[in-house]
Amino acid sequence: MVFRSCWKSRHKNVSGAAGPRWIRPGLAALLWFCVTQFVCGAVGETKNVVQKDAEFDVTYNDTVTSENQTIYAFNHTISRNKTEGVRVTVDVLSQGLESPILFVVRQKQAVLSFQVPLILRGLYQRKYPYNHVGRTLCQPPTRALSETQYFFVDVSTLSSQGTNYQLRVSRVESFTLQTDKKFSFTASPSQPQYFKYVFPDGVDTVIVKVNSDMTFPCSVMSVQDIQCPVYDLDNNVAFIGMYQTMTKKGAITVQRKDFPSNSFYVVIVVKTEDEACGGPLRFYPLRPDELIDAGNRSKAIDVMVSPAINSEVYVMGMLFCLGIFLSFYPLTLLMACVENKRTMITFSLPVDTNRTLFILTHVPLSLLLSSERSLDSVGRSRQESLSSVEEDDYDTLDDIDSDKNIVRTKKFLYVSDLARKDKRILSKKYQIYFWNIATIAVFYALPVVQLVITYQTVVNVTGNQDICFYNFLCAHPLGALSAFNNILSNMGYVMLGLLFLLIVLKRDIIHNRAMVRNDLNALECGIPKHFGLFYAMGTALMMEGLLSACYHVCPNYTNFQFDTSFMYMIAGLCMLKLYQKRHPDINASAYTAYACLAAVIFFSVLGVVFGKGNMVFWIVFSVIHILATMLLSTQLYYMGRWRMDSGVLRRIVNIIYTDSIRQCSGPLYIDRMVLLVMGNIVNWSLAAYGLIERPNDFASYLLAIAICNLLLYFAFYIIMKMRSGERIQCLALVCILFTAVVWGFALYFFFQGLSTWQKTPAESREHNRECILLSFFDDHDIWHFLSSIAMFGSFLVLLTMDDDLDTVQRDKIFVF
Structure with a gap:
């Protein structure tokens, strides 16, 4: 009965020929009309509804009030082989409207409604x-x-005053985008644009590139x-599909498998405000209902859809990556053969010819045999007891407490002075570095992997590519x-880290x-061989590759610490290894070293969260940085014999007064003083x-300090080393020169800056660039390689x- 009364009312109030054509829009149109008639009847109004047959590309100037309603009826023919767009353009000519139009x-399968003036909301x-x-x-x-399809444009308002408007419906001839052809257009917040793209045969993945000069x-x-x-x-573009904000550049990779119809729409929407792209913040209106003039926000845009790489390029990229790093294995094997020959010759030479001749001519044979047996038994007992050594046994040398103040404060120190502890004890001590970093790696990596998987899932589900x-x-x-590709390029860290572990293992076996x-030669010559720190360095390099790959699953400012944490570890372990070479007895324990590195990572997290523009944080960090530098300098200068207690300030004043002011004497250890003065200058400058610049990327700033x-x-x-009369062998010299050159090229590609989370996602995309290697790897991937x-x-x-x-006695090797 309701539909029948609505139908009668429709024919009673509509003027113009619309008999059979009114039925075609279907049930949705009939329901919409019944609702409007019901509302009009409820408010006691009789609305005059006028339907007009309308044509494309004709501008209709008309007036609408609360007492009349105009319906424009259009029809157009569509074909399966050709797609044309239809665009409705409306202008409201009256100002100061009490009610919008x-x-x-x-349409056949959709209803689109909008009011004019169109009110779009921005921030706040x-x-x-x-x-x-x-x-x-x-x-x-x-x-x-x-x-042939029909659609209707209904115009109505509740304003009692007459409102003038213009209506124009036109065809969009270039509605379908063509592959590798640039298409230009203009969009604004109230005039969004979208176009259709159909996957051609044989193309499964395309890249939609959008560019603008503005x-x-x-x-x-x-x-x-x-x-x-x-x-x-602007208020609904993020509801479905994939989307990203953009200023000058935008690009989205689209795969056929994600679109069952083998086609998709490319939608361009201009936002009402620019804050999302890093633009200035607009003023806040004085009244909540105040309308703001947005001004001219039209933007000229180019869009082009290009085929992405095929599976062959993927295979080539993976084979290239594997080939580069696998080639290091046979090269290292060749070098190992040469090294084996050198090592055999080295360990077959006597330490001191005169000493050997003296032993052979003056010591009885029975004593030599008994000494050899005792040495063999000592060696066996050391190997057998190695597993039972505890950390508490590290300082068990009887005279260590009585003479280390005397030994370490000598003007000229030799490695033998600082290599007095039992080797089995030190080996156990330094192996803790490896086991600790292996444990840290497991507990650090598992939540990282879980988190980045969650990030990637959120991106895939929401489509938010910001x-x-x-x-x-x-x-x-x-x-x-x-x-x-950004994940694959991190393979080098893992493969080369594993290779380094194999090299260290080989040296460890030969030395044992x-x-x-x-x-x-092994017992009394050369730098004491302790391989625990080397094992830790190789493990850290492998973990750097894993965590860098995790970071590049979804790079952003919240997980950048994953990419840098083991860089701090590597820098710290390298400095510890350099120090350990000449100071094996007094190097830091694994627990102290990792505690300090944990503090660095803790400050890295605080810097990411609170460091941006926070003056208090930078003051606190700078003070801690300077104090830590001074404390470490004192420890290094006095070889760990400087006590940190309540009398430290009194002793500092006393030394300054007695040595510098009263006696005007120079520093006792010139070389160490030069290093520490330079180190303090560098660290104070950093x-x-x-404190002055307060850089946004605190993690990189902290890494720069370590490097x-x-x-x-x-x-x-x-x-x-050169001042002490020592020389650098050919292999080490080649490694130094090769490494310096590779570091130079690597830093060049690192500073290309293809993206940056220090800015907004739209500003970051302005730095995006095409692949430069095999159409698969970009500059940052090459940075990973190098x-x-x-x-x-x-x-x-x-x-x-x-x-x-290796053939020089330790009492002739200087400590510096």
């Missing part, structure tokens, strides 16, 4: 009115070769499935991963065999820079740089 477009619910509105109608698919206004690029309605306004800061112009997906043979200190200490070590090789080379330098001392 409502436009309702009724600011309101922006737009009197000029343009909307594209969605195109439902048709199964017939050709079909940084602002900020806009949103979206890829949506072919369906109605199309979400093309979460992760990729180089979108060279981000190749594989499975659920959005940028597989020499110790079992009681070889005099602290001052951080600067490592380079300073390494340069000091090389200089002092930096992993450079770190491996740096480790080899530390491993081989003192090989020239």
Whole structure:
């Protein structure tokens, strides 16, 4: 009965020929009309409804009031082989409206409604009115070769005053995007644009690239499935599909498998405000209902869809990556053969010819045999008791407490002075470095992997590509991963870290065999061989690769610490290894070292969370940095014999007064003083820079401090080695030169800056660039390749740089 009364009322109030054509829109149109008639009757109004047959590309100037309603009836023919867009453009000519005009477009499978002035909201619910509105109608698919479809534009208002408007419906001839062809258009907040793309045969993945010469206004690029309605306004564009904000550049990789219809819409929406793209913050209105003039926010945009790489490029990229790093294994094997020959010759030479002749001519044979048996028994007992050594046994040398103050404060120290502890005790001590970092790696990596998987899942489910800061112009997906190439390029850290562990293991085995043979060179010559720190360095390099890959699953500011944590570890372990070479007895324990590194990582997290522009944080950190530098300098200068207690200030004043003021004497240890003065200058300068500039990327700033200190200490070590009359062998020299060159190229690619989470996602995309290697790897991937090789080379330098001392007695090797 309700439908029948509505039908009668419809024919009673509608003027114009609309008999059979009114039935075609279907049940939705009839229901909508019944509701409007019911509302009009409820308020006691009689609305005059006028229907007009309308044509495309004709501008209709008309007036609407609360007493009349106009319906424009359109028809057009669509075909399955050709897609045309239909665009409705509306202008409201009257100003100071009490009530807006409502436009309702009724189609076969969708209803689109909008009011004019169109009120769009920005940050803090600011309101922006737009009197000029343009909307594209969605195109439902048709199964017939050709079909005539009808749609209606209904215009109504509740304003009692007459409101003038203009209505124009036109065809969009270039509605379908063509592969590798640039298409240009203009969009604004009230006039969004979208276009259709159909996957051609043989193409499964494409990259949609959007460019503009204008940084602002900020806009949103979206890829949506072919369906109605199309979400093309600032307040609903994020409802479905994939989307990202953009200023000048935007790119989304689209796969055919995600779109069952083998086609999709590319939607461009201009935002009402620019804060999302890093633009200035607009003023806040004085009244909540105040409308703000948005001004001219039109933006000229180019869009182009290009085929992405195929599976062959993926295979080539993976084979290239494997080939580069696997090639280091046979090269290392060749070098190991040469090294074996050198080692055999070294360990077969006597330490001192005169000493050997004296023993052979003056010592009875029976005593020699008994000494050899006793040495063999001592060696066996050391090996058998190695597993039972406890950490509490580290300082069990009887005279260690009585004479270490005397030994360590001598003006000239030799390695024999600081290598007095039992080797089995020190080996156990330094093996703790390896086991501790292995434990840390497991407990650190598991939650990291879980977290980045969650990040990637959120990106895939929500379609929000502002979460992760990729180089979108060279981000190749594989499975659920959005940028597989950035993950694959970290393979070098893992493979070269494993290779370094094998090299260290080989040296460890050779050295242990020499110790079992009681070889005099192994027992009394060269830098004491302790491999625990080397094992820890190799493990840290492998973990750096794993965690860097995790970071690149979804790079952003909250998980950047994953990429840098083991870089701090590597820098710290390298400095400890340099110090251990000449100071094996007094090097820091694993627990102290890792506690300090944990404090560094803790400050790294605090810097990411609180460091941006926070003056209090930077003051506290700078003070701690300077105090830690002074404390470490004192410990290094006095070889750990400076007590940190309540009388430390009194002793400092006393030394300054007696040595510097009263006697005017210079420092006792000149070389150490030069190093520490330079170190303090560098660290104080870095602290001052951080306090003044307060860089946004605190983690990188902290890493720069660690690298600067490592380079300073390494340069000091090389200089002092040359000053002491020592030489660098050919293998170590080649490693140094090779590593320096590779580091130079690596840093060049690192500073290309393809993306940055220090800015907004839209600003970060302005730095995106195309792939430069095999159409698969970008500049940052090459940084991964080169930096992993450079770190491996740096480790080899530390491993081989003192090989020239393998035949020099320890009481002739200087400590510096």
